[in-house]
Amino acid sequence: MVSGKSEAHVLQRPKRWDTPFDTRMSDEEVRELLARPEFCSIDAARFPAAAPLHGILRNDCRIVVFRPGELIVREGDYGNSAFLVLAGMARAILPPGLPQRLLGRSTEQPPDWRALLLEPFRRTRIPEARDTRLYTDRAGRSGSASRERRVSLLEIADWRELFDQAPAPGSERVPPLGAKHKTAPLPPGSLFGEVAALGRGQRTATVYAETETRVLEMRWQALRDIMNRDETWRQKIERGYRSSLFRNHLMEHPLLAQLDATALEKVAAETLFETYGSFEWHLDFRNRKAAPAEPLVAAQGDYPDGLLLITGGFGRVSIRLGTSARTLTYLRNGDHFGLDELYESWRSGRECPYETSLSALGYLHALRIPYSVLAEHVFPRIAPPRTRLVDTAARPIADDAFLEWTVEERFINGSSTMLIDLDRCVRCDDCVRACADTHGGNPRFVRQGATFGKWMVAHACMHCLDPVCMIGCPTGAIHRSVAGGRVIINDATCIGCGTCAHSCPYDNIRLVAIRERDGQPVLDPVSREPILKATKCDLCHGLPSGPSCERACAHGALKRVDLRSLVIHASAL
Amino acid sequence: MRSKTLIRALLALPAAHLPRPGRESARAGFVAGLYLAGTLALWLPVAAAAWYLERRLGTGELVTGYALLVFTFVLAAFNLRKRLPALPLGSARAWKRAHLAIGAIATALYVQHAGSPYPMGRYEQLLALVFCAVVVSGLLGDFLQRLLPRRLTDVGGEVIFERIPAEIATLREQAEALVLASVREAGSGALSQYYVESLDWYFRRPRFLLSHLTGGNRGGRWIRDQISALRRYLDEREGRALDQIEALALRKNQLDAHYVLQGALKLWLFVHVPAGMLLVALACWHLLVLHIYAL
Amino acid sequence: MKSERSFRHEKIVYERPSDRYRCGRALLWRKPCWQGPDPAGACQGQSDCAPARIGDRWECRRPKVAGGKCSEGPKPDGRCPHTHPPCVPRPALRRWRGRAASLALLVVVLVFLIGVDPAVPWAVNPAALDAGELASSHAGFTREHGCGTCHASHRAEGLAWVASAFRANDPSGKCVDCHDFAGPPALVHNATFADRADVGTISCVRCHSEHKGAAARLSQVPDHVCGNCHRRSFDNFAAAHPPFDERYPYRRPGRIYFDHVRHAEKHFVDPKVRARSRAVAEFAAEAKAKCTVCHEVQGATREVAPRPYEKICGTCHDRDVVNGELNVLEPGQLTVMASLLLGMEKDGDEEANAKRLAELWQAVARDGGRALAALVAEAAGRKPAAEELFRGLATQLLRDLGSAWGAKRGLQAGAKEGSPGWGVRDNAEGRPALVYVPAAHGDPVLKAWIDFAAAAARGAEDPRRAIAADALEQLLDKDAVGACGKCHGAALRAASPLEFERAWKRPPASAAPHSRFSHAPHLELLDPDAGCGKCHELKADSGYAKYFSAKPGKPQPYQSNFAGIRKEVCVECHQKGRVDSACQVCHAYHLPHRFKLGFRMKGGRS
Numbered sequence A: 001m002v003s004g005k006s007e008a009h010v011l012q013r014p015k016r017w018d019t020p021f022d023t024r025m026s027d028e029e030v031r032e033l034l035a036r037p038e039f040c041s042i043d044a045a046r047f048p049a050a051a052p053l054h055g056i057l058r059n060d061c062r063i064v065v066f067r068p069g070e071l072i073v074r075e076g077d078y079g080n081s082a083f084l085v086l087a088g089m090a091r092a093i094l095p096p097g098l099p100q101r102l103l104g105r106s107t108e109q110p111p112d113w114r115a116l117l118l119e120p121f122r123r124t125r126i127p128e129a130r131d132t133r134l135y136t137d138r139a140g141r142s143g144s145a146s147r148e149r150r151v152s153l154l155e156i157a158d159w160r161e162l163f164d165q166a167p168a169p170g171s172e173r174v175p176p177l178g179a180k181h182k183t184a185p186l187p188p189g190s191l192f193g194e195v196a197a198l199g200r201g202q203r204t205a206t207v208y209a210e211t212e213t214r215v216l217e218m219r220w221q222a223l224r225d226i227m228n229r230d231e232t233w234r235q236k237i238e239r240g241y242r243s244s245l246f247r248n249h250l251m252e253h254p255l256l257a258q259l260d261a262t263a264l265e266k267v268a269a270e271t272l273f274e275t276y277g278s279f280e281w282h283l284d285f286r287n288r289k290a291a292p293a294e295p296l297v298a299a300q301g302d303y304p305d306g307l308l309l310i311t312g313g314f315g316r317v318s319i320r321l322g323t324s325a326r327t328l329t330y331l332r333n334g335d336h337f338g339l340d341e342l343y344e345s346w347r348s349g350r351e352c353p354y355e356t357s358l359s360a361l362g363y364l365h366a367l368r369i370p371y372s373v374l375a376e377h378v379f380p381r382i383a384p385p386r387t388r389l390v391d392t393a394a395r396p397i398a399d400d401a402f403l404e405w406t407v408e409e410r411f412i413n414g415s416s417t418m419l420i421d422l423d424r425c426v427r428c429d430d431c432v433r434a435c436a437d438t439h440g441g442n443p444r445f446v447r448q449g450a451t452f453g454k455w456m457v458a459h460a461c462m463h464c465l466d467p468v469c470m471i472g473c474p475t476g477a478i479h480r481s482v483a484g485g486r487v488i489i490n491d492a493t494c495i496g497c498g499t500c501a502h503s504c505p506y507d508n509i510r511l512v513a514i515r516e517r518d519g520q521p522v523l524d525p526v527s528r529e530p531i532l533k534a535t536k537c538d539l540c541h542g543l544p545s546g547p548s549c550e551r552a553c554a555h556g557a558l559k560r561v562d563l564r565s566l567v568i569h570a571s572a573l
Numbered sequence B: 001m002r003s004k005t006l007i008r009a010l011l012a013l014p015a016a017h018l019p020r021p022g023r024e025s026a027r028a029g030f031v032a033g034l035y036l037a038g039t040l041a042l043w044l045p046v047a048a049a050a051w052y053l054e055r056r057l058g059t060g061e062l063v064t065g066y067a068l069l070v071f072t073f074v075l076a077a078f079n080l081r082k083r084l085p086a087l088p089l090g091s092a093r094a095w096k097r098a099h100l101a102i103g104a105i106a107t108a109l110y111v112q113h114a115g116s117p118y119p120m121g122r123y124e125q126l127l128a129l130v131f132c133a134v135v136v137s138g139l140l141g142d143f144l145q146r147l148l149p150r151r152l153t154d155v156g157g158e159v160i161f162e163r164i165p166a167e168i169a170t171l172r173e174q175a176e177a178l179v180l181a182s183v184r185e186a187g188s189g190a191l192s193q194y195y196v197e198s199l200d201w202y203f204r205r206p207r208f209l210l211s212h213l214t215g216g217n218r219g220g221r222w223i224r225d226q227i228s229a230l231r232r233y234l235d236e237r238e239g240r241a242l243d244q245i246e247a248l249a250l251r252k253n254q255l256d257a258h259y260v261l262q263g264a265l266k267l268w269l270f271v272h273v274p275a276g277m278l279l280v281a282l283a284c285w286h287l288l289v290l291h292i293y294a295l
Numbered sequence C: 001m002k003s004e005r006s007f008r009h010e011k012i013v014y015e016r017p018s019d020r021y022r023c024g025r026a027l028l029w030r031k032p033c034w035q036g037p038d039p040a041g042a043c044q045g046q047s048d049c050a051p052a053r054i055g056d057r058w059e060c061r062r063p064k065v066a067g068g069k070c071s072e073g074p075k076p077d078g079r080c081p082h083t084h085p086p087c088v089p090r091p092a093l094r095r096w097r098g099r100a101a102s103l104a105l106l107v108v109v110l111v112f113l114i115g116v117d118p119a120v121p122w123a124v125n126p127a128a129l130d131a132g133e134l135a136s137s138h139a140g141f142t143r144e145h146g147c148g149t150c151h152a153s154h155r156a157e158g159l160a161w162v163a164s165a166f167r168a169n170d171p172s173g174k175c176v177d178c179h180d181f182a183g184p185p186a187l188v189h190n191a192t193f194a195d196r197a198d199v200g201t202i203s204c205v206r207c208h209s210e211h212k213g214a215a216a217r218l219s220q221v222p223d224h225v226c227g228n229c230h231r232r233s234f235d236n237f238a239a240a241h242p243p244f245d246e247r248y249p250y251r252r253p254g255r256i257y258f259d260h261v262r263h264a265e266k267h268f269v270d271p272k273v274r275a276r277s278r279a280v281a282e283f284a285a286e287a288k289a290k291c292t293v294c295h296e297v298q299g300a301t302r303e304v305a306p307r308p309y310e311k312i313c314g315t316c317h318d319r320d321v322v323n324g325e326l327n328v329l330e331p332g333q334l335t336v337m338a339s340l341l342l343g344m345e346k347d348g349d350e351e352a353n354a355k356r357l358a359e360l361w362q363a364v365a366r367d368g369g370r371a372l373a374a375l376v377a378e379a380a381g382r383k384p385a386a387e388e389l390f391r392g393l394a395t396q397l398l399r400d401l402g403s404a405w406g407a408k409r410g411l412q413a414g415a416k417e418g419s420p421g422w423g424v425r426d427n428a429e430g431r432p433a434l435v436y437v438p439a440a441h442g443d444p445v446l447k448a449w450i451d452f453a454a455a456a457a458r459g460a461e462d463p464r465r466a467i468a469a470d471a472l473e474q475l476l477d478k479d480a481v482g483a484c485g486k487c488h489g490a491a492l493r494a495a496s497p498l499e500f501e502r503a504w505k506r507p508p509a510s511a512a513p514h515s516r517f518s519h520a521p522h523l524e525l526l527d528p529d530a531g532c533g534k535c536h537e538l539k540a541d542s543g544y545a546k547y548f549s550a551k552p553g554k555p556q557p558y559q560s561n562f563a564g565i566r567k568e569v570c571v572e573c574h575q576k577g578r579v580d581s582a583c584q585v586c587h588a589y590h591l592p593h594r595f596k597l598g599f600r601m602k603g604g605r606s
Helices: A027-035 A053-059 A113-122 A194-199 A220-229 A231-252 A261-270 A281-286 A339-348 A371-381 A389-394 A397-408 A430-437 A499-503 A548-552 A563-568 B002-012 B021-054 B060-083 B092-114 B122-155 B161-186 B190-204 B209-213 B218-231 B236-267 B269-293 C093-113 C136-142 C158-166 C223-227 C260-265 C278-289 C314-321 C336-342 C350-367 C369-380 C395-407 C444-457 C462-476 C484-494 C519-525 C544-548 C567-571 C599-605
Strands: A061-066 A071-073 A081-087 A090-093 A183-186 A206-209 A213-219 A272-277 A296-298 A306-321 A324-332 A357-370 A417-421 A446-452 A455-459 A478-480 A487-489 A510-513 A532-535 A558-561 C052-054 C057-059 C179-181 C326-329 C421-426 C432-437 C593-595
Touching (some): A053 A061, A081 A194, A081 A220, A194 A220, A220 A231, A231 A261, A231 A272, A231 A306, A231 A357, A261 A357, A281 A357, A296 A306, A306 A339, A306 A371, A324 A357, A324 A397, A339 A371, A357 A371, A397 A446, A397 A563, A417 A563, A430 A548, A430 B060, A487 A532, A548 B092, A558 A563, B021 B060, B092 B122, B122 B236, B122 B269, B161 B190, B161 B236, B190 B218, B209 B236, B218 B236, B236 B269, B269 C093, B269 C158, C260 C278, C260 C544, C326 C336, C336 C350, C336 C369, C336 C444, C336 C462, C350 C369, C350 C395, C369 C395, C395 C421, C444 C462, C462 C484
Antiparallel strands (some): A061 A213, A071 A206, A081 A213, A090 A183, A272 A357, A296 A357, A306 A324, A417 A455, A417 A558, A446 A455, A510 A532, C052 C057, C179 C593, C326 C432, C421 C432
């Protein structure tokens, strides 16, 4: 593959299934899977030749066996795959779930000190140099990122915290959990984990293997392809998605924390799932010719009929001012809208109209709990709301501008936005150099971007709450780290298709033409086009002390922030 | 999960919605106090020990001397820290604060150590001069770092220093294209003559550097004067081209300011860093000579 | 409010501030190429792309960053149509900064390493070692051998020179090649102090810093240096110096009983005294008025000696000295001298005494002075020899006397009564006695007899000792012949045999090697005749006399008849803004300094 020194190197352009999820998947196993009822009902003819069903099963799925007690997914982890139980019995732990310390979660993997210390001596001046042997040596790698140590419930220090009776050592079955832990069985044929996988979000529940359990782990790309071509799967996934959303969101919501199981069931039965706006909002947003559509969810002055619990996307809360609307704040997953007015109506007995408007920024998923249910089950059990959403209008109008800007630019999506205080920034580029030095000599952001007053949001990955960049990735190279949910690109599996870069509404992903370590460009042997890799900020994943750009700023000008924390302190700006 | 809880807490708490500048400034005051205390805690023991020893048979110079040497190395290590961003060596911000504090301490200790402002020995005179250069350039740099970023913010049109030549070249290309198009369409020579006589000079490279450095607006005034002088000779179509050219020139004016101010933010280091390196070398030499000849 | 999308991911590449080279075109304010220089600094932008051959066609490979594929496409031979002359990439700003640092370092290293001597091109330049100009006193003799004169390590070369940094290199060892002191040079104050065993050695450079310029005064040491050791460290004589001892500087009695108060207040104004003679009257009047009549202060340093007895005391006291005859030997009488010589007690056995005397007279008649000399030797066992005691006594006279005493007859008087020297007088019984008349102050015979008695009084033999002590008391009685005891008595009584000779004389100035004081400059500021009282203040009722007139065996404490000098008197002038009051004005650190013999050669050669 590698040609002479002065010549460009060539490398077969990577394709979707160059790096299978698990290289050990055999034809035998694929055949076995295709014979199962879940897959034999699928019309394989509807799949394109480039991505046939058996190809999906072969390359985007893997079979994993969990010992009794081992956790399959953990609540709070970021998931990129769903699971189909093939044999054995899994069990989901329903909210409130297990305490964090029982989940055996280590926040980050320990840093590789040897590599850190050797880093200054390994720096290369070749831009975007890669060891291409790593790409061609397929046997030695696997696309599965989940090599983390498995955690077992049976390894718990004090069994009394979980079980009523001590688990017998070597037992084939995990004893039932104590009465305070509610669980649901997941027999063979059950699909779980699809909500987090498709919604680019966190696992909403912990699932463990009750007996030895054989599961099919499916990359979300496999799930997407199958549900796009098979109605049964689509309905199954949507049903599961909704029920899971209902169950978890309602059970976890602090407003409903006082409700008992039966009341909660009633609430769930009456609750509606609503969607506003477009799930693929970023396409609109990228085309800046026209203002993106912003569907109204609730209008100021209308009478509310239910409480909205936001489960995904973003909503703008605004109030009429002059000839336009003034943005007060924005809402996202976990927030709610309409409580103040509904509670006041219930308390005073007269109908109170919405004091503010809510509109969907991009898309907004919400659960609507009708007023009647609230009046019967919720309001009698909660303390009166201490503040009202409309109170935020008390700040000076001058302070709106920054919030309006962050909303308009959709920076609300970011969780680690690179915000630079230009009044402090001496333009020394220490941040860029630090970034380059921690990424093999290559910067991973551009120190330039949209400015508002003294604030500049540089072109660095914001690690969005809704990472739309992940939508089109054919290989799953771009994924969220299991702990922390950082959006990370696996360089080994990236095929340079550019889907993520095009999807990113903020232009924070860049395609780079790679070079061999001798400095020569690496080209596709046929088209002679350069081999590309998508690159972006990974928040210095694996470094012991956080993003090096922020730590390298000697003037405290550069911060990685969740802009909402700033917006809430808007007038401190 | 934690951030979720935090946000809920923020939404639930009444006061969290409202800014608390009082608390912010109190925190800043606390940090400043801590910083000052740290500085004094680092300086006073050394100075006092040296002063005491000076009055107990005069080895105080050794204390201040070695402290100065250690501090010089710590100060120089700031540069090293910048080269090793991956290692958990503390944030650069803390380093810079320590750099300022230790720089101030070292200056005080230097005065105590040297006694007279200008020593008698020739290499010691060089050492003193270099020390002076480091301190003065450091103070200047700190001043510039506090002053110029705000000026840059006010100028607007943020640009990366290394990209300024490319941006100026692009502006020049665009201006030339506008002039050419205008000449082709209108056929009048006024605009092209004017471009050749004046604008070509302006778009060639950054201009009015001193004015930008001192905060003046000579460039902007120049553009205004030139454009208004020319406008009377142009027809409507050429006038539109001139408007676009004016916009380009104003952007160029911004770039010029960025070039000068960002350049100034880099240039002081051309004194500070080499002089600092020289200082480390001379300090080591001083130590060696002293140990060979007098200690 | 929404920003323009000018940073489309496909349009803008990462800016790489760590790159070592910048495009040369950009430095000429032209558009830089999209490729940029390679890491080695070579231009990569001579054409917009490297077209690729696909099948039999050439395709443009210009990336989107540079505008995407060009419309015209590659030339038939596969070359890109958009070519540019190569630029000369220049190092990035930070590399220039690094170069500036390296250059500065290099220049300094070169300047340091290139010596002035062309024969030794890589010697260290003296300027790189120059710690400052030497004091003028040292500059001359070190010129020939340079730094090595004082810094031994300077002569080491190469690595040995560097290695000497790890040895002790105190140059003080070289100071003593030339400088010597009246005590060990390395010891603090060149002396040991019984009460300060902790005080040890010290290096010269602790106090004396060289290389401070030609005009620097090396011996000048600031006050705080003294404070290094002295517990009370101060830089203000007036405020912080401890007060002087209240008897300072009159702690010890002098050897002469001279009561300044009685003389000044009584004797010098006594009409009886003044009536004695004109000379006495004049002297008394003058002495009353001026201290300088007795004390020679012109040119005096610390010590101000009184003028000689003859010039001052003698004016009045000569008649006390030449005041009678001393009966030395007489028959039938045991004189003080006889009891001393024979070791016989006055109130002893009279028969034995008479017998012993009779034998003596026979021996004297027979042997003259030799008989007495034998007695002296027997009595004292040591000098003063008989000739001191009997200086000027003619042997014939003695023989005659011996015969006369033996025969119990008279003798014609040999000399006129009252004339000084030896003579014969008839005593009350009309028998001849050997007498001595002192000639003047400091009469040697009288002094010899006192010395003889004192030596015997401190001798070993018990009966003779008591006799001698008794004899000494009689000789020192204030009314005794010569009246020696009147002024010298106290000092002589207190003196040990070894000090006895010294006890007659004015003592040398007390040893205070670490103090400095000179009367002369002070007197220049005061009225030289009357100004002494400014510091030396008489104290009327001091009890000065008690010490001198104490009964034997009942010593009295000494009280000066001067009030102690107070610090405040000094402070009147020695204070800030007036006269220097640094430690070194009054105190000397070193014992007296001298240069070693041939130090110039030593300093030069070693």
